[in-house]
Amino acid sequence: MKYALVNGEKKEASKGAKGKCSSCxxxxxxxxxxxxxxxxxxxxxxxxxxxxxxxxxxxxxWKNKFPKNWQEVVHFDQSGEKHIADVKTDSNWVIEFQHSYIKPQELRSREEFYTKMVWIVDGTRRKRDKTQFQNKYEEGTKVFKDLVIKSISFHEECRLLEEWIDSKALVFFDFQNPIDNQQSDFWFLLPKTSTGKVLIIPYSRENFIKYHNQNTFGEEINKLFSFINKELERKTIIEQIQNSSARKNTFHIYKRFKSIKPRRGRWL
Ligand SMILES: [Zn+2]
Structure with missing residues:
Protein backbone atom coordinates (compact mmCIF):
# COMPACT_ATOMS: atom_id res chain seq x y z
CA MET A 1 0.00 0.00 0.00
CA LYS A 2 1.07 3.54 -0.60
CA TYR A 3 -0.19 4.83 2.74
CA ALA A 4 -0.16 3.74 6.35
CA LEU A 5 -1.44 5.60 9.35
CA VAL A 6 1.45 7.05 11.34
CA ASN A 7 0.19 8.79 14.48
CA GLY A 8 -3.22 8.93 12.84
CA GLU A 9 -1.93 10.55 9.64
CA LYS A 10 -1.64 9.06 6.13
CA LYS A 11 2.07 8.69 5.41
CA GLU A 12 4.11 7.15 2.61
CA ALA A 13 6.68 4.48 3.39
CA SER A 14 10.18 5.58 4.33
CA LYS A 15 13.09 3.42 5.50
CA GLY A 16 12.57 1.97 8.97
CA ALA A 17 9.16 3.58 9.44
CA LYS A 18 6.30 1.84 11.18
CA GLY A 19 2.63 2.40 10.68
CA LYS A 20 -0.84 0.91 10.97
CA CYS A 21 -3.16 -0.37 8.28
CA SER A 22 -6.09 2.00 7.76
CA SER A 23 -8.35 -0.97 7.06
CA CYS A 24 -7.54 -3.65 9.68
CA TRP A 62 -2.29 6.88 -11.61
CA LYS A 63 -2.99 7.32 -7.90
CA ASN A 64 -0.76 10.40 -7.87
CA LYS A 65 -3.14 12.13 -10.28
CA PHE A 66 -5.72 12.40 -7.50
CA PRO A 67 -5.77 14.12 -4.10
CA LYS A 68 -4.19 12.25 -1.19
CA ASN A 69 -7.45 11.87 0.70
CA TRP A 70 -9.03 10.12 -2.33
CA GLN A 71 -6.31 7.46 -2.47
CA GLU A 72 -6.66 4.11 -0.69
CA VAL A 73 -10.01 4.74 0.89
CA VAL A 74 -11.61 2.05 3.03
CA HIS A 75 -15.07 1.42 1.66
CA PHE A 76 -17.83 -0.41 3.57
CA ASP A 77 -20.96 -1.89 2.11
CA GLN A 78 -24.27 -2.28 3.96
CA SER A 79 -23.33 -5.71 5.29
CA GLY A 80 -20.17 -4.28 6.87
CA GLU A 81 -17.78 -5.89 4.37
CA LYS A 82 -14.83 -3.62 3.71
CA HIS A 83 -12.23 -3.17 1.01
CA ILE A 84 -9.62 -0.59 0.13
CA ALA A 85 -10.53 1.36 -3.02
CA ASP A 86 -7.54 2.55 -5.05
CA VAL A 87 -9.24 5.90 -5.49
CA LYS A 88 -12.59 7.11 -4.25
CA THR A 89 -13.57 10.58 -5.40
CA ASP A 90 -15.71 13.17 -3.65
CA SER A 91 -18.53 12.23 -6.03
CA ASN A 92 -18.21 8.63 -4.84
CA TRP A 93 -16.68 7.21 -7.99
CA VAL A 94 -14.42 4.30 -7.16
CA ILE A 95 -11.52 3.96 -9.60
CA GLU A 96 -9.66 0.64 -9.61
CA PHE A 97 -6.40 0.19 -11.46
CA GLN A 98 -6.11 -3.37 -12.68
CA HIS A 99 -2.78 -4.68 -13.85
CA SER A 100 -3.07 -8.44 -13.40
CA TYR A 101 -5.67 -10.85 -14.71
CA ILE A 102 -8.88 -10.89 -12.71
CA LYS A 103 -11.21 -13.88 -12.55
CA PRO A 104 -14.74 -13.15 -13.84
CA GLN A 105 -16.21 -14.04 -10.45
CA GLU A 106 -14.01 -11.55 -8.58
CA LEU A 107 -14.70 -8.96 -11.23
CA ARG A 108 -18.43 -9.32 -10.60
CA SER A 109 -18.10 -9.23 -6.81
CA ARG A 110 -16.03 -6.10 -6.99
CA GLU A 111 -18.51 -4.40 -9.27
CA GLU A 112 -21.35 -5.33 -6.95
CA PHE A 113 -19.42 -4.05 -3.95
CA TYR A 114 -18.48 -0.71 -5.50
CA THR A 115 -21.62 0.28 -7.29
CA LYS A 116 -20.33 3.45 -8.95
CA MET A 117 -17.16 2.20 -10.45
CA VAL A 118 -14.53 2.71 -13.14
CA TRP A 119 -11.86 0.20 -14.13
CA ILE A 120 -8.60 1.28 -15.66
CA VAL A 121 -7.00 -1.76 -17.17
CA ASP A 122 -3.28 -1.92 -17.90
CA GLY A 123 -3.21 -2.87 -21.57
CA THR A 124 0.54 -3.41 -21.64
CA ARG A 125 0.81 -6.53 -19.44
CA ARG A 126 0.43 -9.04 -22.27
CA LYS A 127 2.47 -8.45 -25.39
CA ARG A 128 -0.22 -9.05 -27.99
CA ASP A 129 -3.10 -7.16 -26.42
CA LYS A 130 -2.30 -3.80 -27.91
CA THR A 131 -1.90 -5.10 -31.48
CA GLN A 132 -5.05 -7.20 -31.19
CA PHE A 133 -6.94 -4.21 -29.92
CA GLN A 134 -5.65 -1.85 -32.59
CA ASN A 135 -6.42 -4.35 -35.34
CA LYS A 136 -9.95 -4.74 -34.06
CA TYR A 137 -10.39 -0.98 -34.04
CA GLU A 138 -9.07 -0.65 -37.57
CA GLU A 139 -11.41 -3.41 -38.78
CA GLY A 140 -14.32 -1.89 -36.87
CA THR A 141 -17.22 -0.09 -38.48
CA LYS A 142 -17.68 3.61 -37.93
CA VAL A 143 -20.98 4.10 -36.16
CA PHE A 144 -21.34 7.75 -37.05
CA LYS A 145 -19.93 9.47 -40.08
CA ASP A 146 -17.75 12.08 -38.42
CA LEU A 147 -16.97 10.39 -35.14
CA VAL A 148 -14.25 8.07 -33.97
CA ILE A 149 -16.62 5.65 -32.24
CA LYS A 150 -16.42 2.22 -33.80
CA SER A 151 -18.52 -0.86 -33.55
CA ILE A 152 -16.50 -4.04 -33.19
CA SER A 153 -17.52 -7.40 -34.56
CA PHE A 154 -15.99 -10.68 -33.38
CA HIS A 155 -14.78 -8.92 -30.25
CA GLU A 156 -13.83 -12.34 -28.82
CA GLU A 157 -10.78 -12.30 -31.11
CA CYS A 158 -9.33 -9.64 -28.83
CA ARG A 159 -8.63 -11.01 -25.34
CA LEU A 160 -8.97 -7.67 -23.61
CA LEU A 161 -12.39 -7.04 -25.09
CA GLU A 162 -13.50 -10.58 -24.40
CA GLU A 163 -12.44 -10.30 -20.74
CA TRP A 164 -14.06 -6.94 -20.08
CA ILE A 165 -17.11 -6.69 -22.33
CA ASP A 166 -19.59 -7.97 -19.76
CA SER A 167 -18.42 -5.59 -17.08
CA LYS A 168 -21.17 -3.61 -15.40
CA ALA A 169 -18.77 -0.79 -14.58
CA LEU A 170 -17.11 1.67 -16.95
CA VAL A 171 -13.97 0.22 -18.50
CA PHE A 172 -10.96 2.12 -19.82
CA PHE A 173 -7.87 0.54 -21.37
CA ASP A 174 -4.54 2.19 -20.80
CA PHE A 175 -1.84 1.33 -23.33
CA GLN A 176 0.53 3.86 -21.77
CA ASN A 177 2.97 5.95 -23.78
CA PRO A 178 2.88 4.70 -27.34
CA ILE A 179 5.80 5.35 -29.68
CA ASP A 180 3.30 6.23 -32.36
CA ASN A 181 1.71 9.38 -31.02
CA GLN A 182 -0.96 9.37 -33.69
CA GLN A 183 -2.58 6.40 -32.02
CA SER A 184 -4.52 7.06 -28.84
CA ASP A 185 -3.22 5.21 -25.80
CA PHE A 186 -6.35 5.53 -23.68
CA TRP A 187 -9.66 3.98 -24.68
CA PHE A 188 -13.17 3.72 -23.40
CA LEU A 189 -15.07 0.47 -23.87
CA LEU A 190 -18.69 1.56 -23.77
CA PRO A 191 -21.21 -0.62 -21.99
CA LYS A 192 -22.80 -3.04 -24.46
CA THR A 193 -25.81 -1.47 -26.18
CA SER A 194 -29.28 -2.99 -25.86
CA THR A 195 -28.79 -4.52 -29.31
CA GLY A 196 -25.48 -6.08 -28.23
CA LYS A 197 -23.19 -3.68 -30.07
CA VAL A 198 -19.60 -3.46 -28.80
CA LEU A 199 -18.44 0.13 -29.09
CA ILE A 200 -15.03 1.63 -28.40
CA ILE A 201 -13.84 5.19 -28.49
CA PRO A 202 -10.45 6.85 -27.90
CA TYR A 203 -10.75 8.99 -24.77
CA SER A 204 -8.56 11.79 -23.53
CA ARG A 205 -6.56 10.72 -20.49
CA GLU A 206 -6.14 14.37 -19.48
CA ASN A 207 -9.90 14.92 -19.56
CA PHE A 208 -10.52 11.75 -17.61
CA ILE A 209 -8.26 13.01 -14.82
CA LYS A 210 -9.55 16.57 -15.05
CA TYR A 211 -13.24 15.58 -14.94
CA HIS A 212 -12.70 13.46 -11.85
CA ASN A 213 -10.71 16.15 -10.10
CA GLN A 214 -13.48 18.64 -10.89
CA ASN A 215 -16.14 16.13 -9.88
CA THR A 216 -17.81 16.46 -13.27
CA PHE A 217 -16.99 12.98 -14.60
CA GLY A 218 -20.57 11.68 -14.14
CA GLU A 219 -22.01 14.63 -16.03
CA GLU A 220 -19.52 14.26 -18.87
CA ILE A 221 -20.20 10.55 -19.22
CA ASN A 222 -23.95 11.15 -19.19
CA LYS A 223 -23.55 13.77 -21.90
CA LEU A 224 -21.58 11.29 -24.01
CA PHE A 225 -24.13 8.51 -23.44
CA SER A 226 -27.14 10.65 -24.24
CA PHE A 227 -25.42 11.94 -27.38
CA ILE A 228 -24.62 8.39 -28.53
CA ASN A 229 -28.13 7.19 -27.67
CA LYS A 230 -29.72 9.97 -29.65
CA GLU A 231 -27.47 9.35 -32.63
CA LEU A 232 -28.08 5.59 -32.47
CA GLU A 233 -31.83 6.15 -32.30
CA ARG A 234 -31.64 8.46 -35.29
CA LYS A 235 -29.57 5.90 -37.15
CA THR A 236 -32.02 3.10 -36.35
CA ILE A 237 -34.90 5.18 -37.65
CA ILE A 238 -32.98 5.94 -40.86
CA GLU A 239 -32.09 2.25 -41.21
CA GLN A 240 -35.73 1.26 -40.70
CA ILE A 241 -36.81 3.67 -43.43
CA GLN A 242 -34.09 2.39 -45.73
CA ASN A 243 -34.99 -1.20 -44.96
CA SER A 244 -38.64 -0.65 -45.68
CA SER A 245 -37.81 0.92 -49.04
CA ALA A 246 -35.37 -1.91 -49.68
CA ARG A 247 -38.20 -4.35 -49.02
CA LYS A 248 -40.41 -2.49 -51.47
CA ASN A 249 -37.66 -2.74 -54.09
CA THR A 250 -37.31 -6.44 -53.48
CA PHE A 251 -41.04 -6.78 -53.92
CA HIS A 252 -40.83 -5.06 -57.29
CA ILE A 253 -37.99 -7.29 -58.36
CA TYR A 254 -39.95 -10.29 -57.20
CA LYS A 255 -43.01 -9.21 -59.16
CA ARG A 256 -40.92 -8.68 -62.27
CA PHE A 257 -39.35 -12.07 -61.73
CA LYS A 258 -42.73 -13.74 -61.49
CA SER A 259 -43.92 -12.06 -64.63
CA ILE A 260 -41.28 -13.89 -66.63
CA LYS A 261 -42.87 -17.11 -67.65
CA PRO A 262 -40.70 -20.12 -67.00
CA ARG A 263 -39.83 -22.25 -69.89
CA ARG A 264 -41.46 -25.58 -69.75
CA GLY A 265 -39.88 -28.02 -67.41
CA ARG A 266 -37.68 -25.50 -65.60
CA TRP A 267 -38.20 -24.59 -61.93
CA LEU A 268 -40.57 -27.48 -61.50
ZN1 LIG B 1 -4.75 -4.43 6.88
Whole structure:
Protein backbone atom coordinates (compact mmCIF):
# COMPACT_ATOMS: atom_id res chain seq x y z
CA MET A 1 0.00 0.00 0.00
CA LYS A 2 1.07 3.54 -0.60
CA TYR A 3 -0.19 4.83 2.74
CA ALA A 4 -0.16 3.74 6.35
CA LEU A 5 -1.44 5.60 9.35
CA VAL A 6 1.45 7.05 11.34
CA ASN A 7 0.19 8.79 14.48
CA GLY A 8 -3.22 8.93 12.84
CA GLU A 9 -1.93 10.55 9.64
CA LYS A 10 -1.64 9.06 6.13
CA LYS A 11 2.07 8.69 5.41
CA GLU A 12 4.11 7.15 2.61
CA ALA A 13 6.68 4.48 3.39
CA SER A 14 10.18 5.58 4.33
CA LYS A 15 13.09 3.42 5.50
CA GLY A 16 12.57 1.97 8.97
CA ALA A 17 9.16 3.58 9.44
CA LYS A 18 6.30 1.84 11.18
CA GLY A 19 2.63 2.40 10.68
CA LYS A 20 -0.84 0.91 10.97
CA CYS A 21 -3.16 -0.37 8.28
CA SER A 22 -6.09 2.00 7.76
CA SER A 23 -8.35 -0.97 7.06
CA CYS A 24 -7.54 -3.65 9.68
CA UNK A 25 -5.45 -1.60 12.11
CA UNK A 26 -2.56 -4.08 12.25
CA UNK A 27 1.13 -3.12 12.12
CA UNK A 28 2.68 -2.35 8.75
CA UNK A 29 6.32 -2.43 7.79
CA UNK A 30 7.84 0.06 5.36
CA UNK A 31 9.44 -1.63 2.35
CA UNK A 32 11.86 0.60 0.52
CA UNK A 33 14.00 -1.33 -1.94
CA UNK A 34 15.44 -0.95 -5.38
CA UNK A 35 13.06 -3.05 -7.42
CA UNK A 36 9.59 -2.32 -6.18
CA UNK A 37 7.96 1.01 -5.49
CA UNK A 38 8.19 2.05 -1.83
CA UNK A 39 5.25 0.58 -0.05
CA UNK A 40 3.81 -0.65 3.23
CA UNK A 41 3.31 -4.35 3.83
CA UNK A 42 1.48 -6.40 6.42
CA UNK A 43 3.68 -8.77 8.40
CA UNK A 44 4.19 -11.95 6.41
CA UNK A 45 3.11 -9.97 3.34
CA UNK A 46 -0.48 -11.17 3.68
CA UNK A 47 -2.73 -8.27 2.90
CA UNK A 48 -5.95 -8.03 4.92
CA UNK A 49 -7.81 -7.27 1.69
CA UNK A 50 -8.03 -10.31 -0.60
CA UNK A 51 -8.67 -8.01 -3.56
CA UNK A 52 -5.43 -6.15 -3.07
CA UNK A 53 -2.86 -6.45 -5.87
CA UNK A 54 0.81 -5.59 -5.55
CA UNK A 55 1.44 -2.13 -6.82
CA UNK A 56 3.51 -1.25 -9.85
CA UNK A 57 4.85 2.15 -10.90
CA UNK A 58 1.84 2.28 -13.17
CA UNK A 59 -0.56 2.07 -10.16
CA UNK A 60 1.37 4.78 -8.39
CA UNK A 61 1.49 7.11 -11.36
CA TRP A 62 -2.29 6.88 -11.61
CA LYS A 63 -2.99 7.32 -7.90
CA ASN A 64 -0.76 10.40 -7.87
CA LYS A 65 -3.14 12.13 -10.28
CA PHE A 66 -5.72 12.40 -7.50
CA PRO A 67 -5.77 14.12 -4.10
CA LYS A 68 -4.19 12.25 -1.19
CA ASN A 69 -7.45 11.87 0.70
CA TRP A 70 -9.03 10.12 -2.33
CA GLN A 71 -6.31 7.46 -2.47
CA GLU A 72 -6.66 4.11 -0.69
CA VAL A 73 -10.01 4.74 0.89
CA VAL A 74 -11.61 2.05 3.03
CA HIS A 75 -15.07 1.42 1.66
CA PHE A 76 -17.83 -0.41 3.57
CA ASP A 77 -20.96 -1.89 2.11
CA GLN A 78 -24.27 -2.28 3.96
CA SER A 79 -23.33 -5.71 5.29
CA GLY A 80 -20.17 -4.28 6.87
CA GLU A 81 -17.78 -5.89 4.37
CA LYS A 82 -14.83 -3.62 3.71
CA HIS A 83 -12.23 -3.17 1.01
CA ILE A 84 -9.62 -0.59 0.13
CA ALA A 85 -10.53 1.36 -3.02
CA ASP A 86 -7.54 2.55 -5.05
CA VAL A 87 -9.24 5.90 -5.49
CA LYS A 88 -12.59 7.11 -4.25
CA THR A 89 -13.57 10.58 -5.40
CA ASP A 90 -15.71 13.17 -3.65
CA SER A 91 -18.53 12.23 -6.03
CA ASN A 92 -18.21 8.63 -4.84
CA TRP A 93 -16.68 7.21 -7.99
CA VAL A 94 -14.42 4.30 -7.16
CA ILE A 95 -11.52 3.96 -9.60
CA GLU A 96 -9.66 0.64 -9.61
CA PHE A 97 -6.40 0.19 -11.46
CA GLN A 98 -6.11 -3.37 -12.68
CA HIS A 99 -2.78 -4.68 -13.85
CA SER A 100 -3.07 -8.44 -13.40
CA TYR A 101 -5.67 -10.85 -14.71
CA ILE A 102 -8.88 -10.89 -12.71
CA LYS A 103 -11.21 -13.88 -12.55
CA PRO A 104 -14.74 -13.15 -13.84
CA GLN A 105 -16.21 -14.04 -10.45
CA GLU A 106 -14.01 -11.55 -8.58
CA LEU A 107 -14.70 -8.96 -11.23
CA ARG A 108 -18.43 -9.32 -10.60
CA SER A 109 -18.10 -9.23 -6.81
CA ARG A 110 -16.03 -6.10 -6.99
CA GLU A 111 -18.51 -4.40 -9.27
CA GLU A 112 -21.35 -5.33 -6.95
CA PHE A 113 -19.42 -4.05 -3.95
CA TYR A 114 -18.48 -0.71 -5.50
CA THR A 115 -21.62 0.28 -7.29
CA LYS A 116 -20.33 3.45 -8.95
CA MET A 117 -17.16 2.20 -10.45
CA VAL A 118 -14.53 2.71 -13.14
CA TRP A 119 -11.86 0.20 -14.13
CA ILE A 120 -8.60 1.28 -15.66
CA VAL A 121 -7.00 -1.76 -17.17
CA ASP A 122 -3.28 -1.92 -17.90
CA GLY A 123 -3.21 -2.87 -21.57
CA THR A 124 0.54 -3.41 -21.64
CA ARG A 125 0.81 -6.53 -19.44
CA ARG A 126 0.43 -9.04 -22.27
CA LYS A 127 2.47 -8.45 -25.39
CA ARG A 128 -0.22 -9.05 -27.99
CA ASP A 129 -3.10 -7.16 -26.42
CA LYS A 130 -2.30 -3.80 -27.91
CA THR A 131 -1.90 -5.10 -31.48
CA GLN A 132 -5.05 -7.20 -31.19
CA PHE A 133 -6.94 -4.21 -29.92
CA GLN A 134 -5.65 -1.85 -32.59
CA ASN A 135 -6.42 -4.35 -35.34
CA LYS A 136 -9.95 -4.74 -34.06
CA TYR A 137 -10.39 -0.98 -34.04
CA GLU A 138 -9.07 -0.65 -37.57
CA GLU A 139 -11.41 -3.41 -38.78
CA GLY A 140 -14.32 -1.89 -36.87
CA THR A 141 -17.22 -0.09 -38.48
CA LYS A 142 -17.68 3.61 -37.93
CA VAL A 143 -20.98 4.10 -36.16
CA PHE A 144 -21.34 7.75 -37.05
CA LYS A 145 -19.93 9.47 -40.08
CA ASP A 146 -17.75 12.08 -38.42
CA LEU A 147 -16.97 10.39 -35.14
CA VAL A 148 -14.25 8.07 -33.97
CA ILE A 149 -16.62 5.65 -32.24
CA LYS A 150 -16.42 2.22 -33.80
CA SER A 151 -18.52 -0.86 -33.55
CA ILE A 152 -16.50 -4.04 -33.19
CA SER A 153 -17.52 -7.40 -34.56
CA PHE A 154 -15.99 -10.68 -33.38
CA HIS A 155 -14.78 -8.92 -30.25
CA GLU A 156 -13.83 -12.34 -28.82
CA GLU A 157 -10.78 -12.30 -31.11
CA CYS A 158 -9.33 -9.64 -28.83
CA ARG A 159 -8.63 -11.01 -25.34
CA LEU A 160 -8.97 -7.67 -23.61
CA LEU A 161 -12.39 -7.04 -25.09
CA GLU A 162 -13.50 -10.58 -24.40
CA GLU A 163 -12.44 -10.30 -20.74
CA TRP A 164 -14.06 -6.94 -20.08
CA ILE A 165 -17.11 -6.69 -22.33
CA ASP A 166 -19.59 -7.97 -19.76
CA SER A 167 -18.42 -5.59 -17.08
CA LYS A 168 -21.17 -3.61 -15.40
CA ALA A 169 -18.77 -0.79 -14.58
CA LEU A 170 -17.11 1.67 -16.95
CA VAL A 171 -13.97 0.22 -18.50
CA PHE A 172 -10.96 2.12 -19.82
CA PHE A 173 -7.87 0.54 -21.37
CA ASP A 174 -4.54 2.19 -20.80
CA PHE A 175 -1.84 1.33 -23.33
CA GLN A 176 0.53 3.86 -21.77
CA ASN A 177 2.97 5.95 -23.78
CA PRO A 178 2.88 4.70 -27.34
CA ILE A 179 5.80 5.35 -29.68
CA ASP A 180 3.30 6.23 -32.36
CA ASN A 181 1.71 9.38 -31.02
CA GLN A 182 -0.96 9.37 -33.69
CA GLN A 183 -2.58 6.40 -32.02
CA SER A 184 -4.52 7.06 -28.84
CA ASP A 185 -3.22 5.21 -25.80
CA PHE A 186 -6.35 5.53 -23.68
CA TRP A 187 -9.66 3.98 -24.68
CA PHE A 188 -13.17 3.72 -23.40
CA LEU A 189 -15.07 0.47 -23.87
CA LEU A 190 -18.69 1.56 -23.77
CA PRO A 191 -21.21 -0.62 -21.99
CA LYS A 192 -22.80 -3.04 -24.46
CA THR A 193 -25.81 -1.47 -26.18
CA SER A 194 -29.28 -2.99 -25.86
CA THR A 195 -28.79 -4.52 -29.31
CA GLY A 196 -25.48 -6.08 -28.23
CA LYS A 197 -23.19 -3.68 -30.07
CA VAL A 198 -19.60 -3.46 -28.80
CA LEU A 199 -18.44 0.13 -29.09
CA ILE A 200 -15.03 1.63 -28.40
CA ILE A 201 -13.84 5.19 -28.49
CA PRO A 202 -10.45 6.85 -27.90
CA TYR A 203 -10.75 8.99 -24.77
CA SER A 204 -8.56 11.79 -23.53
CA ARG A 205 -6.56 10.72 -20.49
CA GLU A 206 -6.14 14.37 -19.48
CA ASN A 207 -9.90 14.92 -19.56
CA PHE A 208 -10.52 11.75 -17.61
CA ILE A 209 -8.26 13.01 -14.82
CA LYS A 210 -9.55 16.57 -15.05
CA TYR A 211 -13.24 15.58 -14.94
CA HIS A 212 -12.70 13.46 -11.85
CA ASN A 213 -10.71 16.15 -10.10
CA GLN A 214 -13.48 18.64 -10.89
CA ASN A 215 -16.14 16.13 -9.88
CA THR A 216 -17.81 16.46 -13.27
CA PHE A 217 -16.99 12.98 -14.60
CA GLY A 218 -20.57 11.68 -14.14
CA GLU A 219 -22.01 14.63 -16.03
CA GLU A 220 -19.52 14.26 -18.87
CA ILE A 221 -20.20 10.55 -19.22
CA ASN A 222 -23.95 11.15 -19.19
CA LYS A 223 -23.55 13.77 -21.90
CA LEU A 224 -21.58 11.29 -24.01
CA PHE A 225 -24.13 8.51 -23.44
CA SER A 226 -27.14 10.65 -24.24
CA PHE A 227 -25.42 11.94 -27.38
CA ILE A 228 -24.62 8.39 -28.53
CA ASN A 229 -28.13 7.19 -27.67
CA LYS A 230 -29.72 9.97 -29.65
CA GLU A 231 -27.47 9.35 -32.63
CA LEU A 232 -28.08 5.59 -32.47
CA GLU A 233 -31.83 6.15 -32.30
CA ARG A 234 -31.64 8.46 -35.29
CA LYS A 235 -29.57 5.90 -37.15
CA THR A 236 -32.02 3.10 -36.35
CA ILE A 237 -34.90 5.18 -37.65
CA ILE A 238 -32.98 5.94 -40.86
CA GLU A 239 -32.09 2.25 -41.21
CA GLN A 240 -35.73 1.26 -40.70
CA ILE A 241 -36.81 3.67 -43.43
CA GLN A 242 -34.09 2.39 -45.73
CA ASN A 243 -34.99 -1.20 -44.96
CA SER A 244 -38.64 -0.65 -45.68
CA SER A 245 -37.81 0.92 -49.04
CA ALA A 246 -35.37 -1.91 -49.68
CA ARG A 247 -38.20 -4.35 -49.02
CA LYS A 248 -40.41 -2.49 -51.47
CA ASN A 249 -37.66 -2.74 -54.09
CA THR A 250 -37.31 -6.44 -53.48
CA PHE A 251 -41.04 -6.78 -53.92
CA HIS A 252 -40.83 -5.06 -57.29
CA ILE A 253 -37.99 -7.29 -58.36
CA TYR A 254 -39.95 -10.29 -57.20
CA LYS A 255 -43.01 -9.21 -59.16
CA ARG A 256 -40.92 -8.68 -62.27
CA PHE A 257 -39.35 -12.07 -61.73
CA LYS A 258 -42.73 -13.74 -61.49
CA SER A 259 -43.92 -12.06 -64.63
CA ILE A 260 -41.28 -13.89 -66.63
CA LYS A 261 -42.87 -17.11 -67.65
CA PRO A 262 -40.70 -20.12 -67.00
CA ARG A 263 -39.83 -22.25 -69.89
CA ARG A 264 -41.46 -25.58 -69.75
CA GLY A 265 -39.88 -28.02 -67.41
CA ARG A 266 -37.68 -25.50 -65.60
CA TRP A 267 -38.20 -24.59 -61.93
CA LEU A 268 -40.57 -27.48 -61.50
ZN1 LIG B 1 -4.75 -4.43 6.88
Missing amino acids: GSDLIAKCGEFKVNHWAHKGNRNCDSWWENETKWHRA
